[in-house]
Amino acid sequence: MFITDLRKQFYNLITGKRILLLVHFDVDGICASKILQSLFRTDHILYTVVPIQTRTDLINAFQQHAEQVKHIVLINCGGCIDLVDLLQPSDDLVFFVADNHRPLDICNIYNAEQIRIMTKLGDEEEVPAFDDVFREDESEEESDEEGGKRPRFDEEALEKRRERRHWEQQRHKIIFDYTQFSYYGSSTATLMFDLAWKLSKDSNELLWWAIVGETEQLISEQTEPDKYLLVTATLQNHVSRLNHKAQDEQPLDCLRITFEKELQLALYRHWSLVESMRHSLYSATTLRLWTLKGEKRLHELLAEMGLPLAQCKQKYCGMDVSLRNELQSLLESKAEKYGLNNILFASFSISQGFRSKFSALDYVYATSALLENTDKEKTATDAFLDVTDSLTISKLTVLEKGIENSKQQLEAIYRQVQTFLDMNQVISAGPFLYATVIEGTPDARFFAAPHCLSLLARFTLKAHVAVSRSKKSRSLPLIITTPDVRSSESNICLVCGIPPTSEESPRNFFGKAFEQAADKTGSKAELEFFDTNIIRLSVDDRSKFFDALISLLS
Known part of the structure; x- marks a missing residue:
C-alpha cells in the first residue's frame, strides 16, 4: 500500500513507539537514516539501527529484533522482495518501506495490512492492475475441485480451466514485463528531508544529507541528468530559504550551503588537478588519458588554459589563488574544443567558519570509499559507523580519511582499466x-x-x-x-x-x-x-x- 501523506500515515503513527530501522549499505540510504534519526531524537522516539547488506542480513536482523518491536522501517532495502513471504511476520507487525530500488514487489504494493510504501512512483512507472496478477476466486476453485462439488470433466469446469490457464499465461507475461528491468527511483534521503520540512524540523545539516544522497544517485548513474536537475531546483529553493541571511550577518562558525557550478572531477580540491583529471571517469574517458596521445592532449589543454604544469601537478590548495579562482571559467572556455562539454554540472558545497569548503561530490567519493573499506580489521558495521560519523559536519578527520581512501580506490580502478585495455x-x-x-x-x-x-x-x-x-x-x-x-x-x-x-x-x-x-x-x-x-x-x-x-x- 502506498502512503500519500508521510506525516499522518507514517510519522504520527510511529511517534511514541519503539522502531527497528534497517538501513542498506549505500550512501543515499545512510543519509536518509541520518535525517530520520535526527527526527526521532527530537521527538524522543526509541529506535534501533541495523545495517543491512544482503537478504540474509535482513532475515537475521528481523529474527533478532522482531519480538521487541511492532514497527519496522526499511531504508533502501526490502521493497523488491515479498517481505511477508520472506520474513513470515506476526499479523500485528507493520513494515514502512522507503526503497529506491525498482521494480517494487507486487505483493508489497497490494498488501494493505502490513506493508506501507513511502516512496512515490515516477510518472513513467506503471504497476500491473490487481486483477491482472491476483484472482480472488482462486481458493474457491481449488476447494470446489477438492470437495468434488462438480464433475471433473463437465463442460463448465473445462471452460473454467481453459480460462484460468489463459489468465495464468497472461499473468506470467505481465509480471515478466514488469520485473525484467531493474532501475532506481528517486532519492530516499530527499524523501526524508521532505518529511522533516513538513514537520518544520529541517535544518542546513539535514538538507546537506539530502543533497549528498541525491548527488550519489547522479554519480552512480542511478538517475538521469534531467531528473537530477528537477530535484536540484527544489533543493536550491531550500538552500535559499535556509541560507537567506547575508554572510556578514551570520556567526563565523555558521554552517553554510551554497548552490554553484561544480567541475565533474573527483576530489580536485584535495588532490592535484592532473591526478584528479586522470582518475575521473568523465575526463579520463573523453581524453583517453591512459594513452600517450591522451596525456599529450591533456598537456595541450592545460597549456591553452594558461596553467603551468608545475602548478597543476602540485596539490590544488598550493596552486596560485588567481589560477584557482579562474579554473572553472578557463575549463569551460576550452570544453567544446576538447569534447568536455559536460565538465560542469549544477551542485552544492558546504563550509563552516574558516574550514575548507567541501562539495557534495567530495562527500560522495569519501563516504563510498569508507563504506567499502579494505582494512581487514574493520567489520562492515564499523565501516557503516564511519560513514555515519563522516556525514556529521564537525567530524572532518573521518571525512578526510575517506578522501584518502577514495584516492587509493580511484587509482586502483584506473590501473585496472589500463590493464584491461593494454592487454585487450x-x-x-x-x-x-x-x-x-x-x-x-x-x-x-x-x-x-x-x-x-x-x-x-x-x-x-x-x-x-x-x-x-x-x-x-x-x-x-x-x-x-x-x-x-x-x-x-x-x-x-x-x-x-x-x-x-x-x-x-x-x-x-x-x-x-x-x-x-x-x-x-x-x-x-x-x-x-x-x-x-x-x-x-x-x-x-x-x-x-x-x-x-x-x-x-x-
Whole structure:
C-alpha cells in the first residue's frame, strides 16, 4: 500500500513507539537514516539501527529484533522482495518501506495490512492492475475441485480451466514485463528531508544529507541528468530559504550551503588537478588519458588554459589563488574544443567558519570509499559507523580519511582499466562484452565490493567504447567478474553487469538474466544483493553460467 501523506500515515503513527530501522549499505540510504534519526531524537522516539547488506542480513536482523518491536522501517532495502513471504511476520507487525530500488514487489504494493510504501512512483512507472496478477476466486476453485462439488470433466469446469490457464499465461507475461528491468527511483534521503520540512524540523545539516544522497544517485548513474536537475531546483529553493541571511550577518562558525557550478572531477580540491583529471571517469574517458596521445592532449589543454604544469601537478590548495579562482571559467572556455562539454554540472558545497569548503561530490567519493573499506580489521558495521560519523559536519578527520581512501580506490580502478585495455582483456561474447579481474591481482581487494565494482565496470565500458573501432561496442552491455577476496569461502567471484553506453535510461536487465542463467545451469549462485545486477558465483560454474547467458541474450 502506498502512503500519500508521510506525516499522518507514517510519522504520527510511529511517534511514541519503539522502531527497528534497517538501513542498506549505500550512501543515499545512510543519509536518509541520518535525517530520520535526527527526527526521532527530537521527538524522543526509541529506535534501533541495523545495517543491512544482503537478504540474509535482513532475515537475521528481523529474527533478532522482531519480538521487541511492532514497527519496522526499511531504508533502501526490502521493497523488491515479498517481505511477508520472506520474513513470515506476526499479523500485528507493520513494515514502512522507503526503497529506491525498482521494480517494487507486487505483493508489497497490494498488501494493505502490513506493508506501507513511502516512496512515490515516477510518472513513467506503471504497476500491473490487481486483477491482472491476483484472482480472488482462486481458493474457491481449488476447494470446489477438492470437495468434488462438480464433475471433473463437465463442460463448465473445462471452460473454467481453459480460462484460468489463459489468465495464468497472461499473468506470467505481465509480471515478466514488469520485473525484467531493474532501475532506481528517486532519492530516499530527499524523501526524508521532505518529511522533516513538513514537520518544520529541517535544518542546513539535514538538507546537506539530502543533497549528498541525491548527488550519489547522479554519480552512480542511478538517475538521469534531467531528473537530477528537477530535484536540484527544489533543493536550491531550500538552500535559499535556509541560507537567506547575508554572510556578514551570520556567526563565523555558521554552517553554510551554497548552490554553484561544480567541475565533474573527483576530489580536485584535495588532490592535484592532473591526478584528479586522470582518475575521473568523465575526463579520463573523453581524453583517453591512459594513452600517450591522451596525456599529450591533456598537456595541450592545460597549456591553452594558461596553467603551468608545475602548478597543476602540485596539490590544488598550493596552486596560485588567481589560477584557482579562474579554473572553472578557463575549463569551460576550452570544453567544446576538447569534447568536455559536460565538465560542469549544477551542485552544492558546504563550509563552516574558516574550514575548507567541501562539495557534495567530495562527500560522495569519501563516504563510498569508507563504506567499502579494505582494512581487514574493520567489520562492515564499523565501516557503516564511519560513514555515519563522516556525514556529521564537525567530524572532518573521518571525512578526510575517506578522501584518502577514495584516492587509493580511484587509482586502483584506473590501473585496472589500463590493464584491461593494454592487454585487450575486454572481450566480445556476442550479445555482451566481458572482462575478468585475474586472481592474485594486488588491487582485487578494492573490487570485491559492490559500489567499487560497479564504478570499475562503468569506467571499463566507457574507456573501451572510447578506443574501440567497432560502432557496435556502444550498443553492447558489459559483464565484469572479480575474485571475492572478502568472502570467507574460497573459489567465489563477484559478477556485475551494466547496460550499454547507448542507453540513456539507467535500466538494467542483468538481474533477471542472471537469475534465469543460474536456474538453467544449476550454478552455485547467490542472488543476495538488493542491487540485482551483482551476484556471487562459484568460479567452477562461471563458464557454463556465461554460456547460458550468451544463449539467453542472443
